[in-house]
Amino acid sequence: MAMNAARLRKIVVCKDLGSAMPLLTERDDLEVIRWTEDRPCDRAWLLENVVGASGIVVCFQDQVDRELVNAAGPSLRVVSTISVGYDHIDLKVMAEHKIQIGYTPDILTDAVADSAVMLALMASRRTGETTSFVKNNQWPVFNWMPFAFCGPQLSTTPFSPTRTVGFLGFGRIAHAVLARLAAFGITHCIYTPRPGAAPQPARDAQLQARHRLAALTPVDLPTLARASDVLFVLAPGGARTRHLVDAPFLRQMKATSVLVNNGRGSVVDSAALARALAEGWIWGAGLDVVDEEPEVTAAHPLVGEPRCVVIPHIGSATLETRAEMAGLTAQNVLAGVLGEPVPVALEYSALI
Amino acid sequence: MAMNAARLRKIVVCKDLGSAMPLLTERDDLEVIRWTEDRPCDRAWLLENVVGASGIVVCFQDQVDRELVNAAGPSLRVVSTISVGYDHIDLKVMAEHKIQIGYTPDILTDAVADSAVMLALMASRRTGETTSFVKNNQWPVFNWMPFAFCGPQLSTTPFSPTRTVGFLGFGRIAHAVLARLAAFGITHCIYTPRPGAAPQPARDAQLQARHRLAALTPVDLPTLARASDVLFVLAPGGARTRHLVDAPFLRQMKATSVLVNNGRGSVVDSAALARALAEGWIWGAGLDVVDEEPEVTAAHPLVGEPRCVVIPHIGSATLETRAEMAGLTAQNVLAGVLGEPVPVALEYSALI
Structure with a gap:
């Protein structure tokens, strides 16, 4: 059943999630825009492509700040980071816009x-x-x-x-x-x-x-x-x-x-x-x-x-753990854009 | 009380035992001959100096064979190796001459x-x-x-x-x-x-x-x-x-x-x-x-x-373990030359 393009929710993926990508790309109710070059996601590319996005998948190399949130616009519901850390995310801006944050603690x-x-x-x-x-x-x-x-x-x-x-x-x-x-x-x-x-x-x-x-x-x-x-x-x-x-x-x-x-x-x-x-x-x-x-x-x-x-910040780099982190990151962004509870959300109000 | 030189027991040390050396060198009833160069013990030096020795201290780099035992002569009572392995020691020759072997299992x-x-x-x-x-x-x-x-x-x-x-x-x-x-x-x-x-x-x-x-x-x-x-x-x-x-x-x-x-x-x-x-x-x-x-x-x-x-065969190379191994190696050779039971002796008759 073909979906109306106007109803597709847009997800911008700054970091390829490998084996977990089909969770997003095989759905016909999503438009998935992926950064595919072999270097960290280009900021100008991201600001251009994030317009109208409901969700963004990031890693610690991607700054989630006021500029990015403004570029996305009011459609943005969730930022899903494949990390336990959240230094790269401006929590105050997220609170102002009531944007959920998915992350991957415990697993690693x-x-x-x-x-x-x-x-x-x-x-x-x-x-x-x-x-x-x-x-x-x-x-x-x-x-x-x-x-x-x-x-x-x-x-x-x-x-x-x-x-x-x-x-x-x-x-x-x-x-x-x-x-x-x-x-x-x-x-x-x-x-x-x-x-x-x-x-x-x-x-x-x-x-x-x-x-x-x-x-x-x-x-x-x-x-x-x-x-x-x-x-x-x-x-x-x-x-x-x-x-x-x-x-x-x-x-x-x-x-x-x-x-x-x-x-x-x-x-x-x-x-x-x-x-x-x-x-x-x-x-x-x-x-x-x-x-x-x-x-x-x-x-x-x-x-x-x-x-x-x-060693170059690879403490969690095991096949098993990273597969779980990638899978959870995909589930977090998916739930967020669909308006469902994000499986593992950062409760950040106390951290601001 | 000065000892008669003829009564001194001779120990040849192929490998310096560091902190354990005083156990041997501070006794006045022993003559301790040490290899001190910064390379494995020279074979010709060893064959020359082992004549009349009661004990020899070796590591895995020193071959203990018929030639060495013959060079030492009938005074030889004990070979003490700072190792758990004994591939470098000819057990048959040791048995023929009833020479004890001290070694350092378990500790490592x-x-x-x-x-x-x-x-x-x-x-x-x-x-x-x-x-x-x-x-x-x-x-x-x-x-x-x-x-x-x-x-x-x-x-x-x-x-x-x-x-x-x-x-x-x-x-x-x-x-x-x-x-x-x-x-x-x-x-x-x-x-x-x-x-x-x-x-x-x-x-x-x-x-x-x-x-x-x-x-x-x-x-x-x-x-x-x-x-x-x-x-x-x-x-x-x-x-x-x-x-x-x-x-x-x-x-x-x-x-x-x-x-x-x-x-x-x-x-x-x-x-x-x-x-x-x-x-x-x-x-x-x-x-x-x-x-x-x-x-x-x-x-x-x-x-x-x-x-x-x-890594270059250093599985047992810790300060604590090697100090214990060196100490036991010194105790083993000392007991052997004094005619006392060697604290940790290889029971080698079953291994021949």
Whole structure:
């Protein structure tokens, strides 16, 4: 049954959703306009094509601001982002126009937790140096020594029976990391609560018992710096957390400690971290996010540090998780344009 | 009290034991001869200096054979190796001369298990490609796509709720890897028993219950190849296991599967694995050991494979574990030359 063109709802897709695209393109009640070039969606193209759209599919590279919303016009009902973050969306403008936001939290918890454990191991065990050693033809002339390429051990041993993991940001992903590390024999967990958040002794006691920890304790920032053997930054971005990990913080950390950032680049001062690594204040770092991203060139001081592993913000990049994220992003935009409840909507009124 | 030089027992140390050396050098009843150059111990130097030795400290790079034992003469009581492996020691010759062997098993279990999990994550999550991407200045022009740099997820998710880990070699290290992976939500464990080994249903049921697995089952080699999402090679070397992982084995594996070798390089056919990676028979590989080691040059086919992570046989290289290994190696040689029971001796009569 042919639909009247006037009744088609328009969706602009800034980022191809791969296997989830047929959810949108195979419907005859939608007009789907797709950006298909092999570079981030061009802003001028987007402003031109968004006119009269009911929904927009974006990723973190696409700015959703007043200009875009005005260009779309009053038809715009939903913005669906394939991300858990929403720094790229102007929440005030969305509120003014009563536009729903679909996003993809929770789904990526396990993928990010996996990558956080991976980065902790890589930074401890010096994979930047050891994989380069092999690629640079050095294995054939390796003079094996008991302490060559050694790093601090993530897991406990009978002779080194305690290990403390610290979390700056103690939400879902942190809990998933903790569950994994408990199996490595981690004995102590410390974290910094959000400023002003109520203590959660019952929740903490439950986590401590579940993972058979000797202790699980909220602490202040200096204690987090001093006591952590491995420290995971999993805090959200924004002004409140900017450069919480700075030179004074890093100077208090153990010389054998490892810093992992899977949260937001802005929480860690890159220059201070590069100095901490170069001067041995800490042992190593594993970064999925960097303050200056994506302007992280080969000349960036952290990229050149042998004890720093840097991957390009791909903590959630697994086949399973991204397929789920793409599917949910399509479902979110579809429900929004059809006037149905968006399956996973950001409740943003409290965040403005 | 000065000792008579004739009563000094001589120990030749082919490999410096770092922090454990004072256990030997600070005694006045020992003469300790040390190789100190920054290359593996020279054979001619060793044959010259071993004459009249009561004990020798070696690593896997030093061949302990008939020539060496004859050069030492009848004073030789103990060979202490800083390794769990003993491929470099001729057990028959040791038996003929009733020479004890000290070695360092068990201690390195946790360090190697950590590195095995790290390699599984690195191979799945494509760290060879992603770290090169950053170092090659590509992050600033990264066109983020939902499936860019994706790999199979190690952990289970609500939408992908089963995952099978396979073990070729199911000893202490495998059990330690399994304990860690259980926290990632692995649901099924399969392993190939040693040929001729009695089934261990009680042990298997206990492991299954402890790690809350849906199943833990001994299987044959083809099933191990076909069913494993991630496969750990942790078998000993030697003729019986040589190239068990060959082209026919690799052809049966899943296209999304990952192979990790922390056992012995000889178990995996390097040429077949390079082809499997180049042609996409499997997803990726993480190798701490390689058949041709240490002759693994930059031109080695596996070193050039983007989906292959290669580190230079450093699975046990943690500060904690290597300090323990060095200490035990010193204690083993000391006890042996003093005629006391060697704390951790290889019971090798059954292995000849």
